[in-house]
Amino acid sequence: DTEVTQTPKHLVMGMTNKKSLKCEQHMGHRAMYWYKQKAKKPPELMFVYSYEKLSINESVPSRFSPECPNSSLLNLHLHALQPEDSALYLCASSQELAGPYNEQFFGPGTRLTVL
Amino acid sequence: AQKVTQAQTEISVVEKEDVTLDCVYETRDTTYYLFWYKQPPSGELVFLIRRNSFDEQNEISGRYSWNFQKSTSSFNFTITASQVVDSAVYFCALRERSGGYQKVTFGTGTKLQVIP
Numbered sequence: 001d002t003e004v005t006q007t008p009k010h011l012v013m014g015m016t017n018k019k020s021l022k023c024e025q026h027m028g029h030r031a032m033y034w035y036k037q038k039a040k041k042p043p044e045l046m047f048v049y050s051y052e053k054l055s056i057n058e059s060v061p062s063r064f065s066p067e068c069p070n071s072s073l074l075n076l077h078l079h080a081l082q083p084e085d086s087a088l089y090l091c092a093s094s095q096e097l098a099g100p101y102n103e104q105f106f107g108p109g110t111r112l113t114v115l
Numbered sequence: 116a117q118k119v120t121q122a123q124t125e126i127s128v129v130e131k132e133d134v135t136l137d138c139v140y141e142t143r144d145t146t147y148y149l150f151w152y153k154q155p156p157s158g159e160l161v162f163l164i165r166r167n168s169f170d171e172q173n174e175i176s177g178r179y180s181w182n183f184q185k186s187t188s189s190f191n192f193t194i195t196a197s198q199v200v201d202s203a204v205y206f207c208a209l210r211e212r213s214g215g216y217q218k219v220t221f222g223t224g225t226k227l228q229v230i231p
Binding site: 040041042043045048055056088090092097098100101102103104105106107108109111 | 148150152157158159160161162165167206210212216217218219221222223224
């Protein structure tokens, strides 16, 4: 199984709402990632988890809160977002954080619109 | 600092034509990894290939081929006999091997449109 799944596929939320994005992989990968992608731009790294611990936070605003409940799941909790946070949010996983065979496998993304 | 340049913003070809997507990278590391990803309109980034810096052997996979030239810091991607399903944005990416965590740097992407 080489699949990363993400739910929901689409999400529309107001600036006062609280919502969560979910990501799951069953490839036994120990590193998981959140990326944000604006239209016509490459993905931008937000967070990296390795062995369920937060390894990298790319100076992301606190209105985005990641969580890794177990090795297969990755959540992104959203609160008090701004319209400029509207984007495609991509989850990815790789075998390990470091090492030669670290291609990342991406999920289909959640297209988020903040009104 | 690492950098990936995809100079072609958009390319249009007619179905069955061959097309080459260019990728030029900069890095100070002697060990690094290069990737190509495909992003169709649905949004998912699909991994296509990884190439290690110490392996300059070119690779062919069906209609896809990759030409890695360390001397010119290029990792170009050719699609032979293009099909409409090849229409997507293609990203070249670089991962250096320095320290514990190796951040992936993506190029800005090349949008390929294959016209039937």
